[in-house]
Amino acid sequence: MLSSIASTITGKESAPKQAQTNLEVDVLVIGAGPTGLGAAKRLNQLNSASWLIVDSNETPGGLASTDVTPEGFLYDVGGHVIFSHYKYFDDCLDEALPRESDWYHHQRVSYVRCKNLWVPYPFQNNISLLPQDEKVACMNGMIDAALECRVANIKPKNFDEWIVRMMGEGIADLFMRPYNFKVWAVPTTKMQCEWLGERVAAPDLKTVTKNIILNKPAPNWGPNATFRFPAEGGTGGIWIAVANTLPKENTIFGEGGFVTAVDAEKKLVTMKNGTTVKYKKLINTMALDSLVNLIGDKELISWTKDLFYSTTHVIGVGIRGERPERIGDKCWLYFPEDDCPFYRATIFSNYSPNNQPQSSVKLPTLQLANGSPATSDEAKDGPYWSLMFEVSESTMKPVDVQNLLKDTIQGAVNTELIKPGDEIVSTYHRAFDHGYPTPTLERNGAINQLLPKLKDMGIWSRGRFGSWKYEVGNQDHSFMLGVEAVDNILNGATELTLNYPDFVNSRANTERRLVDGVQELKL
Known part of the structure; x- marks a missing residue:
């Protein structure tokens, strides 16, 4: 998977590099996404241990990287924006x-498409804008x-019970159940509710009633009500810039960073080009199931059978x-209904004027949105704008991959x-x-076995899929998982995230600073 990502971004297979055998470091970091770069940044700052970061991709960023089409349109690996804890x-x-x-700084403008209306996000706080029958059912x-x-x-036993307990059957049927199935590709009855935290707004009945009487929308909610986005290079540009602050001699990206085996007993990692790295401690950010398959431990592999994930299709x-x-300054939009395959659409051109070609660039028309061929193959000027869509897939929610682009474009027409x-x-x-690392009912049982067992082996597995905790899977969380893993290894500090x-x-987490290896909380 990582090698295919590298070839997709660079447009060619990475050239083999001269193998360097018998490398040895105190701390080896596998993966140069936000978690791996957070670990490397902290290791470089503390300067108290030898270290190396490796990644099979020539370009750092992992699941926070950005691709560029031949025509000059940028697309992130899903909907990423920068907000921070x-x-x-x-x-x-x-x-x-x-x-x-x-940087560009934005106020979130987000809506849910429901009953041919744009209902402000979060949906459950804005049912005042629904048609009368749906409004009554929700109330x-x-x-x-x-x-x-x-x-x-008693507490709700699963996400579905939490939804009904907090919002009622009306909102559950109209929005929460169908939308979350489109996102997670599993039914809400198969998901736990411990992951929720600040990610789902629980409506306040008095406030919602007042808004219905006054016929007004609720104010913005959530940690991403304001966010920033890089002017150049998409989200991936951030992580390229972070990687550029690290010493090059401590990084191996591309073919030389492609991990093919992990010997946990000998504390030895082998690369595709023959390089071996002896380590004392290992910070891993590849997916847990991939890691344990490389280790080859049958007990660890058996525990990963309870880890569920979905595949994300990004369509631009x-x-x-x-x-x-009608698009205006909208940021991202949610789609619970079945008139489109995507669960979210982002007006990616709104984040930065550099996310699409300049108006002076001449491009031919490939087709019309209704599927009709272009009337001419002549290249013409812009201006241009862009949409980025996300579609989930799993064994419980198959996708017609062959026709997904066509179906997505038709869905965009259906939803105006x-x-x-x-x-x-x-x-x-x-x-x-x-x-997406799915927070299923079985997840905690699996990671509560896997993560401590790996740590006993000298492996700190961290990150969006490295620790499999979606609730701390945003870019800021992921980065700090790497930082805190280093502090735990070198100083015994608690891994709060x-x-x-x-x-x-x-x-309560109003500010957190790291000073000389000591976590300092200011509440």
């Missing part, structure tokens, strides 16, 4: 991209849920013309994101096998 994370990004002109459900909450003496569509007024006669000048489709996700995601 950590001052240390902010400082590292500001060091890598220090100029004010390096009845919320009242029933509020009454049930007053007498309930570049369009000629001025950004339509684009018009049938719009000129499409560029398309993009890439599947990421490990897209891994072990206390509710705290790091809470308002």
Whole structure:
């Protein structure tokens, strides 16, 4: 998978490098996504141990990287924006991209498409804007849920029960169940609810009732109500810049960083080109199931059978013309209904004017949005704008991959994101096998066995898929998982992000700094 990503980005297979055998370091870091780079950044800062970071991809970034189409449209690996729970994370990004002109700052403008309406996000706080029948069903459900909450003496056993307990059957049926199935590719009955934290807004019945009476939307909610985005290079540009702050002699990217075997007993990693690296401690950021398969331990492999994940398809569509007024300054949009295959669409051109070609670039029309062929193959000027879509796939939710691009474009027409006669000048489709680490009912049992056992072997497995905790899987979380793994290895510090996700995601976590290897909490 990693080698195919490298060839996709660079457009060619990486050239083999001269093997260096018998390398030896105190700490080896596998993977140069946000977690691996966070670990490398901290190791370089503390300068108290020898270290090396390796990745089979020539370009750092992992699941936070960015691709560029031949026509010049940029697409991230899914919907990424920068918001933060950590001052240390902010400082590292500001060091890598220090100029004010390096960033664009945005107020989130997000909607849910429901009943041919755009309902402001979060949906459950804005049912005042629904048609009357749906509004009544949602309110009845919320009242029933509020009454049930007053007498309930047991916690919800799964995500579905949590939804009904907090929001009622009306919102569950209209939005939460169908949307979350489209995202996670598993039913809500098969998911736990410990991962929720700040990710799902629980509606306040009095506030919702007031908004219905006054017929007004609720205010913005959530940690990403404001966010920033890099001016150049997409999200991947951030991580390239962070990697550039590290000493080159401590990095091996490309063919030389392709891990083919991990001998946990001998503490030896073997690369595809024959290089071997002896380590004292290993920070792993590849997916847990991939890691244990490389180790070959049958007990570890058996535990990974309870880890479920979905594949993410990212589809991009570049369009000629001025950004339509109906699109305006929207950021990302949610789609619970079955008139489109995607669960989320991002107006990626709104994040930065450099996410698409300049108006002076001449491009031919590939097709019209309704599937009709272009009337001419002549290359013409812009301006251009772009949409990025995400579609999930799993064994419980198969996808017609062969027709997914066509179905996505038709879904965009169905939901009025684009018009049938719009000129499409560029398309993009890439599947990421490990897209979402699903918080299923079985997940905690698996990772509570796997992570301590690996640590006993001298392996700190961390990151979006390295520790398999979606609740701490954003870019800031992932980066700090790497930072805190280093502090734990070198100084015995507590890994707060891994072990206390509710705290790091809470308002109590107002500022966190790392000073000379000591975690300093300011509450």
